Amino acid sequence: MAAMDAGFFRRWLTLAAAAVDRDAARLTDLDSAVGDADHGSNLRRGFTAVTAALDADSPDTPGAVLQLAGRTLVSTVGGASGPLYGTLLRRTGKALGDGAEVSGEELRDALRAGVEAVARLGGGAAGDKTMLDALLPAVDALPDTAAARAAALGGAEATVPLQARKGRASYLGERSKGHMDPGAASSALLIGALDEAAAGQDGTVEGDG
Amino acid sequence: MAAMDAGFFRRWLTLAAAAVDRDAARLTDLDSAVGDADHGSNLRRGFTAVTAALDADSPDTPGAVLQLAGRTLVSTVGGASGPLYGTLLRRTGKALGDGAEVSGEELRDALRAGVEAVARLGGGAAGDKTMLDALLPAVDALPDTAAARAAALGGAEATVPLQARKGRASYLGERSKGHMDPGAASSALLIGALDEAAAGQDGTVEGDG
Amino acid sequence: MRMLINAPETVVADALRGMAEAHPDLAVDVENRVVARRDAPVSGKVALVSGGGSGHEPLHGGFVGPGMLDAACPGEVFTSPVPDQMLRAASLVDGGEGVLFIVKNYTGDVLNFDMGAELADEEDIRVTRVLVEDDVAVTDSLYTAGRRGTGGTLFVEKLAGAAAEEGAPLERVTAIAQRVADASRSFGVALGAPTTPAKGGPTFDLPSDELELGIGIHGEPGRERRAVMTSAEIADYTVDVLLADRMPSGPVLALVNGMGATPLLELYGFNAEVQRALRGRGVEVARTLVGNYVTSLDMAGCSVTLCEVDDELLRLWDAPVSTAGLRWGR
C-alpha cells in the first residue's frame, strides 16, 4: 500500500458514498427487519453531504479530509449511526495528525483509535451485533485493504446469528437473531470502498470516484 | 289466499327477520359496493328488535302488528332504511285499520299505501335504483304472494344496470351501475317472507316462524 | 379482521363508555346514545344538537361543550341516529330558547332528524334545522341525493355555537348556521379504504398505485380513480375543484382535514401545498386548522374545506371553545 494523500481519502469517501447510494435500499431493508427502516436513507443523506462538503472545501491533508467528513456526518445523519460514524471519521482524522501523506500502518493505527472511540461512545463491544463487529476485524487486518475488506464482510456476516445487545435491534431480544446488523453491513461497504480506493491507487482497478 | 290474522303477520315478520339474519352479510356486501356497508347490520338490528317487541307486547290485530313493527324499525335502525321501512310498515298497518283479519286484497291496497308513503318520504320513483324497484312490482302482483315474490326478486335484479338517483349510491354516478341495490334486495327478502308465511298458512309449506 | 374492539355490535356503546370516563364535563347517556354538556340545559341559551353515524370522531361528540354543541346523537357506525335520540337530546338541552338541529345531508340523517324534529315539536320544543351540504364532489345534484355534508359541519357547529354562546336568539343562530353552510365547500381524496366493524374488511379495493378522488366520509368509493399523485398535485386538483365551484371574494377559513389514518406529518406537508395553491390563486386564508376532525374510521386520505368569512364570522371563529376535539381561548 503506497502512501496516501488527501486525494486518496477524498476518493475513498467518494467511493463509499457511491456504495452507500447503491445499497441504500438494502441497508434500509436490513434495518427494517431489526430496527426502524432508516439506515440506508440516513447514510445516503450523510454521504451525499460529505461529498458536497469535500467539493466545496477541499481540505489538503488526510486528517482534515476525515475530520470534515466526520463533522458533516454528525451534522446531517442523526440517529445512532450519525454520531458513531461521525466520531469514527473525526477521531481517525485527528489521529492522523496534519501530515500531507500517511502510510498504511498510520492509517491502521488511526482507524483503531477511531473504532475505539466508537466503542467508548456507544458502550459497545465485539459480539454486540453492531458496526463494531465489522470494524474491529477490519482494523486488525489492515494495512492489507483486501484482507480488511474480507474481514469486514465476514464480520458483518457473522452478526446474523447474534442477539443484539446495543442499539434498536436489542429491543427485539431473541427475535433479533437471524438478521444481519445494518450498521455492520454499512461498515463493510466503507471498508470495501477503502480497498477499492487502494486498488485504484495501485493501478489495479480505477475507482470511479 | 286465506284471510290473515295477527298471528299471520307475526309469522311474516319473524320469517323476514330470519331471512335478514341469514342474508345480512350479503346485504352489507351489496351496500359496500355502492354505499357504506351497513345495510345488513342495520336491518338485522332492526328486525331483531321487531321480533323482541312482538314477543314482549303481542298486538292482536294485523294493523297493530305492522304499526308496532314499523315504530320499532324507526327507533332502532337509523340510516335511510330505518325511516323508510318503518314508514312502510307503519303506513301499511294504519291502512289495514283495526280489523282482526284482513283479506289478500286488503293487504295489497294497504301495502300500496305504504309503498306510496315510502315514495313520498324519500322522493323516489321507479327506476331510481331503490327499494321501490322491488316493492312496486310486488304490490302490483298481489294478492298472489308467489307472483309478488317473483316480481320483487325480478325488480331487485333489474336494479343492477341502473344508475342510482336516490340514496347514497347516487353519489357514485355512472359507477353505481352494475350492482344490485341493497334496499331492493332486502325488500325482496321481505316479500319473500310474506310468500313463505302465506304458503305455511295454506299448508303447502310450513314456515319456520 | 384486526380491530381494537370487543365486538362489532358493541363498538358504539363501548366508545361512549370510554368518552364518559375521559371527559367528566360531558354527560354521556350510553343507553340512549346522547352526549351532552354536563351543565345542560343552559338557560337563556339557544341549544345546538347535531349527530350522525359514528366513525367520524371527534365529530360530533368531540364537539360538545361550551362554544359549540350542546348535545350530539351518535348513530351506529356510518348509520344515522334514530329519531328517539334527537328527541331525547332536544329535551335534555333546551333551555327555553329553542334548539337548532345541524344535519349533514344524507337521506338517512335528513329523514331521522326530521322525524326527531316532529317528535320534539309534539313536546313543544322549538326546533330549527340547517342542512350541511358542502361536498362539491357530488355534481349533478338533480340526479343524486344532493351534496353530502362533510367538513363544513365543523365550521357550522363552531360558528353557530359561538353565536349561541353569545346569547343570540334562535332565528339568528339559525341564520348564521345557514350562512356558514352556504359559504362552505369541501373535497376529499382517499389513499385507502376504511375498515368498518360490520364488514370487517376494507369497504372498497384500491390498487396500490391509484387514488380515489371525490370520496365522502363513509367509505363510499369516490367519483374518479387516478394514478397516484404527489401532495402538491392533489392540493392543486382539490383547490381547483373547490374554487371552480365557489370563488370566494373575501378571506376564508381553511380546514385541512385527515380522514383518519394519514399521519399528521403528511397532513402538515399537504397543508403547505394547499396554502401555496390558494395563495397562487389569490385566495386569502384567515385561519387554518390542520388535523383529524371529520374522519372516516381508518381511511387514509384528506379533505379540504373552505369557508368564506366576514369580520363577524371570523370573530365567532376566534371565540372560545371548550370541547374534547376543539379547544381554545377563554
Add this chain to the structure above:
Amino acid sequence: MRMLINAPETVVADALRGMAEAHPDLAVDVENRVVARRDAPVSGKVALVSGGGSGHEPLHGGFVGPGMLDAACPGEVFTSPVPDQMLRAASLVDGGEGVLFIVKNYTGDVLNFDMGAELADEEDIRVTRVLVEDDVAVTDSLYTAGRRGTGGTLFVEKLAGAAAEEGAPLERVTAIAQRVADASRSFGVALGAPTTPAKGGPTFDLPSDELELGIGIHGEPGRERRAVMTSAEIADYTVDVLLADRMPSGPVLALVNGMGATPLLELYGFNAEVQRALRGRGVEVARTLVGNYVTSLDMAGCSVTLCEVDDELLRLWDAPVSTAGLRWGR
C-alpha cells in the same frame, strides 16, 4: 406506495412549512429544523427543548407553546435530530435561566442530544438533561440499549413545562421532569405496521389474525406476537404488564394513546376497558387523556401510559397549556 407526500426526501421540510402556515404563534425554522415559541426567549423562564425523529406527531413540535416546550428539534422520519439543531434551539430559547433537554432513551437521541449539550456548553448555555425511559416492553435492560422513551414523554413535557411556566428554576424543573420520568410506565400494542416514506411499505409484516405486543414507536417489531385479542383482553394484558412493573400507591394520570391509524372510536372503546381494568386492580385514575399524541406514522394500535402523581404534579397537569396538540385552561 401511496402516501400524501411529494417525495420521501422532502417530507419533514414540507411538514414544517405546513406547520408554519397553520400556527402563526410558532416560529418555524424550516431550513434549520427548529420549531420554537414565537415569543422565545421568555426572559426569566427556564426553557424546555425536546425533539426526536419525526413521525410521532403531535410529539414534539405540536407540544411547543406556553406551558409546555419552548422548542422542538424534529429529525428525519424515525431518525433523531442532529446536534446542530439542539444547539440552535437552545440558543434561541435560553432566557438566561438555562435549558432542560428532554430526551427519549434511544441510542441516537442520547448521542445527538449529548453532543448538542456539549456544543451549548461551549456557548455558555446552562443545560440539564432528563431521559425518558418508560417502555416496560423492554425487559432485560442490561442486555439492551435500555428502556425506550414513549408516551411518558408527554407527561414529562407537560408537567415540567408547567413548572417552568410558573417560574421554577432549572434545578427544580429538572427534578420535576425526573420525578415524572421515574413515575411513568408505558406499554404498546400494534394492530398493523407503519409505512415509512424511506421504505415505501410496511416496516414489518403482520398476519391478519395476529397482534404485536410490546411495540415501540418506530415501526420496530414487538417482543411477542399473539392471536388477535379483544379490546378488553388487550386492556387487561396491558394493565397487568404495567402494574407488574410498578404498582402505583397513589392516583395516576392515564394516557390512552393511539399509534396513528386506529380510529378514535376504537380508542375510546379501549379506554373504557383500560379504566375498568385499572379500577378492578385498585388503581385510581385522576385524569385521562385519550387520543393520538405519541404516534408512529400510520401504525394501527395503541399504548397506555400511567404516571403516578401527587397533589403538586396534578396541579401542574391541570395548569394551562397552549400548544397545537394539547391545549386547555388559561
